[in-house]
Amino acid sequence: MTEYILAHDLGTSGNKASLFSTDGKMVGSRIASYDTHYFNEKWVEQNPEDWWKAVCLSTKELINGLRINPEEIKVVSFSGQMMGCLCVDKNGKPLRDSIIWADQRATKQVKALEQHLTQEEFYRIVGHRNTPSYGIQKLMWIRDNEPDTYEKTYKVLNAKDYIVYKLTGTFVTDYSDGNGMGCFDLENLKWSDRILEASGIDPAKLPDLQPSTFVAGNVTEEAAKMTGMAPGTKVVIGAGDGVTANIGAGSVEEGKTYCSLGTSAWVTTTAKKPIFDPEMRTVTWAHAIPGYYAPNGTMQYAGGAFDWMKEIICTSEREASRQGGKSVYDLINEQIEQAPPGSNGLLFLPYLLGERAPRWDAASKGSYIGITSETTRADMLRSVVEGVTYNLGIILDVLKQPIEINELTIIGGGAKSPAWRQIMADVFALPVKVPAILDEAGSMGAAIIGGVGAGLFDDFHVVDRFITIEGSQQHNPENTSVYEQAKQRFNDFYFALRPVFEKHHAEGAVN
Template sequence: MAQYILAHDLGTSGNKATLFSTDGKMVGSRIVSYDTHYFKEKWVEQNPEDWWKAVCLSTKQLIGELGVHPEDIQVVSFSGQMMGCLCVDENGNPLRDSIIWADQRATKQVKDLEEHLTQEEFYRIVGHRNTPSYGIQKLMWIRDNEPDTYDRTYKVLNAKDYIVFKLTGKFVTDYSDGNSMGCFDLENLTWSDRILEASGIDPVKLPDLKPSTYVAGGVTEEAARATGMAPGTKVVIGAGDGVTANIGAGSVDEGKTYCSIGTSAWVTTTAKKPIFDPEMRTVTWAHAIPGYYAPNGTMQYAGGAFNWMKEAVCTGEREAARQSGTSVYDLINEQIEQAPPGSNGLLFLPYLLGERAPRWDTASKGSYIGITSETTRADLLRSVVEGVTYNLGIILDILQQHIAIDEMIIIGGGAKSPAWRQIMADVFGMPVKVPTILDEAGSMGAAIIGGVGAGLFDDFHVVDRFIEIERSEQHNPENKRVYEEAKRRFNDFYFALRPVFEKHQAEGADGWL
């Protein structure tokens, strides 16, 4: 009799329910979307009941359409958006919409914390900078601006934690989502007394911290009726989406590293200790695997910069693709491959939305540098991909100062481009491996966590059963030498322009110069 694991990936745009067999095969998936509410420029919220409805509907669709017997689902586990702030009462009823990761309203609360802790002190505790993105700053904002809601708050949850409550009635979170609250002691895996004292937040409002493999309980009768699952099905709490992807991309041993290229992009590895960069350019998450950490650098706009180039520069390719019925991406890749490595000296700073790692610079702008009378269209296109990859290469260089990394698994939309894959191999100077399935790392990671937690798998090395490497790109030593020099100039030009960007931001000008 077949046995299955159900994984839910609660993202920003919707929930994906994916069913895996215990032999590592993906059986099917269903996505149910929900709304995100953007307002007052920096405010971003979601209705948590939309999450629950999406989980219920996607589960019922998946079970019904695949003809799976609910009793054959051995465990359900989760990957979920991180750095949220959902206030619920003692019965688990939401007291307001959830303030999600993208919300940036809590700037005053960041400054309030800075009166008690320097950025470096905060970073050394949490592994992250003190910014408005994290949960504790958002909860401080609620306390300061919605005191009645704060007083009535029994627990503060992230997205997956709310669904775990709806299924089991338990208020828990895992270490990775605890880390995303911004009041977490990374080395001791506990809530940080020092940050909580500085914040003035009552620690009893925080959920219990557990490993990602923790079985919160079984699906209740009420939840079974709502979802179509069998009562008593084991519920494993899983982890935040940035960490479940570590598992699903095979980063389960020290030095195993992957790069995800979507709208944003990141490089993440696995380590036995947190990496505290003296310049605070990278961050460290608590890993889903007990005893490990997930050092990471995330850039703001990677595939996003490629998409900007496609829309703003590639009008000819888009029209040709429309007329011929071919892929615009294939036509763009053909152009990219016509330019030499280094794009004839042309550089592109991919900072169209400012930058997180390694710059932490909200003022920086996207820029072409080095255009000459001999610059070609192919140079313009290739330099965008190279600029994104240089930025990722700098993140990799920082991680390599602390840990040995000799190969890279790449996932996400950018991994579909042969030209980009080769550029990554050459810039990183190491083999780049591409799995057969590029877009399921979060769901796959959640499934593996669930299987380990439920006792179906001995350990996380079972990921080898789930991942099949489709191809591997080897780096070209000559191209690597070209890119090492180009990456150095890329870095030099950024630092030369940073004072100009900062002056521009301070003046509040609408143009860039």
């Protein structure tokens, strides 16, 4: 009898249910979408019952569509959106919609914490900066603005934790989602007494902390009826989506590093200790693998900058694609390859939505620098890709300081571009490995975590069974030399322009 692992990836736009066999093959997947509610400029919420309906629907469709015997599914595990705040009562009933990761309302609560801890002190405890993105600040906002809800709150959960409760009746979270609450002692893997005291939040409202491989319980009879799973199926809690991708991209031992290149992009590695950058340019997550950490730097708009270029500048390529049937991306890549490395001195700052790592500068803007009468259209297109890659390269430089990194795996939509892959190899001065499957790292990581937790796999090196490397691109030393100088100019230009960005932001001249 074939044995399967069911992985759920609860993202911002929907849930993907994926079925993997224990020999590492993805058998199939189904997606069920749900709505996100944006309002009051900075407020972003979701209805947790929509998460549950999506899990039930996608699970039933997957099992029925593949004609799988539910008894053959040995474990279900999770990857989920992080840094949320869902208040539930003792019966697990949501008391309000969940405030999700993108919400930025808790600015006053950030300042309240700053009265007790400096940014540096907070960063040294959590591995992250004190910002409105994290769960504890959002819970403080609920206490300060919706006191009745706060008083009735029994536990605060993230997306996957709520689904684990619905399946098992257990209130629990893993270390990675605990880390995303913003009140987590990263080195000691427990709730931080100091931050909780500074926040004034009741520690009893936080769920129990467990490793990502923890078996929270078994699927109840009621949950089995609603999902189509077999009663008694093991439920492993899994991890936050930024960490499950670590596993699914093969970052399972120190120095194993990957880059996810989508609308946003990040570089993440695996380390035995947190990386506390003196300039706080990067963050560190608790890894899904016991004893390890996941240092990371995420930039705001990577593939997003490419899409902006495609829509605003590449009108002729889009029209040619409609006329001739050739992919617009192929046409853009042909243009990019016509320009030399370094784009004839043209630089692009890819800060169209401000920037997280390594700048942490909401005021920064996208900018072309170095346009001359000889600048070509190909230079302008290539410089966008190079600018994104320089920014990622600065993040990688921070991660490389304490640990040795010899190669990098790239996943996500941007990995489909041979031109971009070569630019990355040359800027990073590393071999860039490309898996056969580029978009399943989160689901794959959740499946592997579930398999280890349920005892189906001995350890996380089983990832080699799941990942097939399709190719590898080596760096060209001559190009790398050009890019080393260009990346330094990129950095210099940003710092030269930062006072200008700040001035315009303060004056409200640029929205």
